[in-house]
Amino acid sequence: VSVHYTGTLNDDARTQFDSSIPRGSPFSFTAGVGQVIQGWDRGVVGMTVGTKADLLIHPEAGYGARGSPPTIPGGAVLRFEIEVLDLEEDEPSYPVDPEARRAVVAELKAEADGYFRDGAFRKAVTKYQWAINCTSGSYETDHKKKAADKRVEAVLNSNLAACCLETKQYAKGVNAAAAGTKCLEDRDMELSLVMGEEEEEEGAQLPLLFKILVRKANALEGMGHVEEAIEVYNAALAIKTSKKVVRSRDACAKILAKRVKQKKTMYKY
Structure with missing residues (x-):
């Protein structure tokens, strides 16, 4: 899956801690294999190219009690605005005949x-x-x-x-x-x-x-x-x-x- 995203803390200031958009480089990952936090793995299910989602991710599906210092404190609730740019399917197996x-x-x-x-x-x-x-x-x-x-x-x-x-x-x-x-x-x-x-x-x-x-x-x-x-x-x-x-x-x-x-x-x- 290839996406653009903006991540913020779910606080009053909606403090932004990361975004792929200013970098101009989409983030790509394989869904469902643990490459990203659980909230992302679950959140992109069913999304198609061009769709956007606003994910609210609690600590147990995010970075947990430890967080990801220094930008994400422990126990933080996160919001991610995600836009799917591209989806790649797994290559199928082919018949012998x-x-x-x-x-x-x-x-x-x-x-x-x-x-x-x-x-x-x-x-x-x-x-x-x-x-x-x-x-x-x-x-x-x-x-x-x-x-x-x-x-x-x-x-x-x-x-x-x-x-x-x-x-x-x-x-x-x-x-x-x-x-x-x-x-x-x-x-x-x-x-x-x-x-x-x-x-x-x-x-x-x-x-x-x-x-x-x-x-x-x-x-x-x-x-x-x-x-x-x-x-x-x-x-x-x-x-x-x-x-x-x-x-x-x-x-x-x-x-x-x-x-x-x-x-x-x-x-x-």
């Missing part, structure tokens, strides 16, 4: 897509990651089905990378994009093991690969790795896809190249 896993993956992807559309990118990151964990751990042995699973996993990693750009988790975005590229390679390998199958339409996977590479380049740029970003942009631009998209990314690559040139010029002095 491959078909059952695919159903779970579809459900998780649908949830993640919904969060993505609503702009709840951190929640989308969690759901996409769970879907990836579920499909990557499949015990499927059929090569065609494994290839299809790898295609789905590539899409999930591409979407995860897009969310990471929004949340500024750039390193995670780079890793997701790299994983997506590897999934497409694994998919092709699985299909190569299927004898007598008709070949897929040439270039059918290139739009997805293009998208993954562009997102990887975006993430690298966010990390300040401009030279690496340019290399990945160029790799994406070498893929023959939509001319409109290629032109826009070509412009980005040129801008990045100018920045690199400017940096090199700065280092001369």
